Amino acid sequence: MFSRDNWKEIFETIQKNKLRTFLSGFTVALGILIFVSLVGLTNGLQNTFNKFFSDDSSNTFFLFAGRTSMPYKGYKSGRQIEFDNSDLEDIEKNFTLLTDYVSPRIDRSGLVKYKNESNNYTTRAVSESYQFAEKTIMMKGRYLNKEDIKNRTKYAVIGRLVERDLFGQEDAIGAYIDITGSVFKVIGVFQDEAGDDEERRIYIPYTTRQLIEKNTDRVDQIVVGFNPEIGYAGAMAYDKSLDRFLREKKFISPDDQNGIYIRNVADQLKQNQQFAGVLAYIGGFIAFGTILAGIIGISNIMVFVVKERTKELGIRKALGATPKSVIGSILLESVFITTISGIFGMIVGIAIIGSLGKKLEDFFITDPYINLGLAVFATVILIVFGAIAGYIPARRAARIKPIVALRDE
Amino acid sequence: MIEIKDLHKSYKMGSNSLHVLKGINFTVGEGELVAIMGSSGSGKSTLLNILGMLDELDEGSYTLDGVPIKNLNETKAANYRNKFLGFVFQSFNLINYKSAMENVALPLYYQRVPRKERQEKALKYLEQVGLKEWAEHLPNELSGGQKQRVAIARAMAAEPKVLLADEPTGALDSTTSYEVMDLIQKINDLGNTILIVTHELDIANMCKRIVHLKDGIIIEDKKVKQVRASQYV
Numbered sequence: 001m002f003s004r005d006n007w008k009e010i011f012e013t014i015q016k017n018k019l020r021t022f023l024s025g026f027t028v029a030l031g032i033l034i035f036v037s038l039v040g041l042t043n044g045l046q047n048t049f050n051k052f053f054s055d056d057s058s059n060t061f062f063l064f065a066g067r068t069s070m071p072y073k074g075y076k077s078g079r080q081i082e083f084d085n086s087d088l089e090d091i092e093k094n095f096t097l098l099t100d101y102v103s104p105r106i107d108r109s110g111l112v113k114y115k116n117e118s119n120n121y122t123t124r125a126v127s128e129s130y131q132f133a134e135k136t137i138m139m140k141g142r143y144l145n146k147e148d149i150k151n152r153t154k155y156a157v158i159g160r161l162v163e164r165d166l167f168g169q170e171d172a173i174g175a176y177i178d179i180t181g182s183v184f185k186v187i188g189v190f191q192d193e194a195g196d197d198e199e200r201r202i203y204i205p206y207t208t209r210q211l212i213e214k215n216t217d218r219v220d221q222i223v224v225g226f227n228p229e230i231g232y233a234g235a236m237a238y239d240k241s242l243d244r245f246l247r248e249k250k251f252i253s254p255d256d257q258n259g260i261y262i263r264n265v266a267d268q269l270k271q272n273q274q275f276a277g278v279l280a281y282i283g284g285f286i287a288f289g290t291i292l293a294g295i296i297g298i299s300n301i302m303v304f305v306v307k308e309r310t311k312e313l314g315i316r317k318a319l320g321a322t323p324k325s326v327i328g329s330i331l332l333e334s335v336f337i338t339t340i341s342g343i344f345g346m347i348v349g350i351a352i353i354g355s356l357g358k359k360l361e362d363f364f365i366t367d368p369y370i371n372l373g374l375a376v377f378a379t380v381i382l383i384v385f386g387a388i389a390g391y392i393p394a395r396r397a398a399r400i401k402p403i404v405a406l407r408d409e
Numbered sequence: 410m411i412e413i414k415d416l417h418k419s420y421k422m423g424s425n426s427l428h429v430l431k432g433i434n435f436t437v438g439e440g441e442l443v444a445i446m447g448s449s450g451s452g453k454s455t456l457l458n459i460l461g462m463l464d465e466l467d468e469g470s471y472t473l474d475g476v477p478i479k480n481l482n483e484t485k486a487a488n489y490r491n492k493f494l495g496f497v498f499q500s501f502n503l504i505n506y507k508s509a510m511e512n513v514a515l516p517l518y519y520q521r522v523p524r525k526e527r528q529e530k531a532l533k534y535l536e537q538v539g540l541k542e543w544a545e546h547l548p549n550e551l552s553g554g555q556k557q558r559v560a561i562a563r564a565m566a567a568e569p570k571v572l573l574a575d576e577p578t579g580a581l582d583s584t585t586s587y588e589v590m591d592l593i594q595k596i597n598d599l600g601n602t603i604l605i606v607t608h609e610l611d612i613a614n615m616c617k618r619i620v621h622l623k624d625g626i627i628i629e630d631k632k633v634k635q636v637r638a639s640q641y642v
Contacts, residue, residue, distance in 0.1 A: 005521075005523075005524055008524070009518065012507075012511075016506035016507075017506060311502075314502075315502045315503075315504060316504075316515070316519075317487060318496050318502075319490070319491065319496070319515050319516040319563070319567075320487050320488065320491020320492075320516055320519040320520070320567070321487060321519050322484045322487040322519075323483045323487070325519065398483070399483070401463065401464065402463045403463040403464045406498070406502060
């Protein structure tokens with residue numbers, strides 16, 4: 001069946017029936033091309049998703065304080081809960097092994113001036129470890145350090161856009177700026193992958209902020225970075241025991257929905273990854289549909305091809321072609337075309353998604369890619385089903401009596 | 410060469426069946442040139458198709474060159490057709506995307522003759538029908554007469570025992586018809602057995618024997634004095 005002579009006969013048939021060859025080849029190539037592109041783009045979407053949430057550190061809890069909604073241990077409901085410096089110390093002391101760092105966060109927004117330029121910015125008072133939580137990247141100068149916190153220095157670290165707005169081409173390092181009435185020295189400029197909003201921020205030591213606000217020890221929020229080695233389950237357990245600990249300390253009912261709230265980034269990340277996973281399933285489903293459409297397309301063309309060739313097959317049978325050789329030549333021809341065009345479509349698809357890279361980032365697609373094994377698998381599936389789809393009409397054609405086939409016009 | 414006894418054939422047309430051949434008895438010896446005549450519907454084409462194993466008989470027996478042709482499966486029928494029979498059709502039935510030479514070589518492909526030998530043989534037979542210069546042309550570049558000559562060369566290429574021609578001149582004008590008949594006569598002169606289905610008397614008279622069919626039975630079977638087609642060419 002696979003002799004050189006057979007192949008030559010098939011090549012001649014392919015060469016001399018260009019439209020037919022083109023139609024079946026085009027269907028297969030397009031099917032694979034769309035499949036590869038869809039899977040690639042879905043992967044790119046997932047990449048973007050993962051990047052969104054990798055901008056901030058994922059091993060973080062954000063602790064928020066609110067108003068209680070239940071009476072508990074003699075306290076009335078509606079009591080405002082507040083964090084203070086002792087909470088920072090208690091967390092570090094009680095959860096030493098689980099905790100990487102603890103940082104408070106006090107946001108104030110107000111007018112910031114430098115020479116004749118001024119603008120409204122959020123000034124965030126934090127400790128030195130807050131850099132890890134936000135994954136802040138220093139462009140020049142330095143971030144806040146332990147000494148700044150201890151000595152309550154009037155140092156500020158400003159965002160890239162703050163420097164651009166206030167200083168223009170000038171270098172901000174060492175310059176003094178006016179933050180809502182207090183003068184701070186700029187010691188560093190940072191950038192943040194999350195974009196413009198984050199780069200319009202100013203960081204100052206939280207101790208300095210507390211000093212300015214009448215030497216209070218209150219903090220608005222607390223950021224806890226946990227040891228990444230404890231894993232997802234460990235983080236969930238830590239989340240729970242931290243919640244229990246704080247409720248006990250602040251006399252909040254364990255059943256109270258309000259009072260304090262812990263935002264677990266690890267949990268959110270997991271949920272988002274699940275969402276991205278669902279997206280991938282949807283993309284995969286559509287891609288599978290494309291392959292199915294490709295199979296149906298090639299089946300249709302095979303039926304058409306056999307119908308068109310009925311008379312020719314009748315002539316061949318009259319001249320001595322056996323049913324086996326009729327089926328064989330139709331099948332070999334279709335498998336050959338689908339293989340070549342399938343591989344062609346696959347390579348073009350891979351080349352297209354490979355060349356995209358970050359060009360579609362505006363549409364939430366970053367670095368699309370496809371697993372080569374999956375692409376090859378889809379191509380093989382299409383070829384196999386193309387062959388099966390060709391076999392059925394071929395067998396029918398081989399069974400038609402030559403006299404009937406010859407009468408076909 | 411051909412021996413047919415009590416042949417019956419009917420076609421089912423919906424609920425009623427059409428009895429086309431109602432008991433045909435006839436033999437053809439080697440080297441004969443037989444014309445099968447009859448009006449349309451007389452069953453002459455059906456007879457030829459059964460002789461050519463393109464169709465199956467219902468009743469009776471058919472022996473070709475000593476081999477009983479009975480209950481053949483498709484593969485066996487294909488092999489017998491390839492080995493024993495050459496076909497010439499009214500509508501030529503050339504494969505339109507193959508050149509004249511490739512068309513002639515096709516039966517040899519199914520005989521598994523090597524490619525080179527196939528081409529040599531095809532050229533030889535094209536030369537015999539006077540179309541060697543047209544070997545590379547596609548069928549649609551040839552005239553009707555030329556197409557039929559290519560078809561005859563193709564039928565001859567497999568060196569069959571019997572050549573079966575179904576209205577070989579039916580689609581041709583008379584001058585071309587005589588040319589084709591001249592060629593058939595010459596092939597017959599070489600000793601080949603040929604059966605021609607026709608409804609034209611002048612064509613039938615160019616054979617050596619005329620079998621007349623009417624309503625599915627042979628009403629006349631006579632030897633005739635052959636009219637040579639070369640005198641008209």
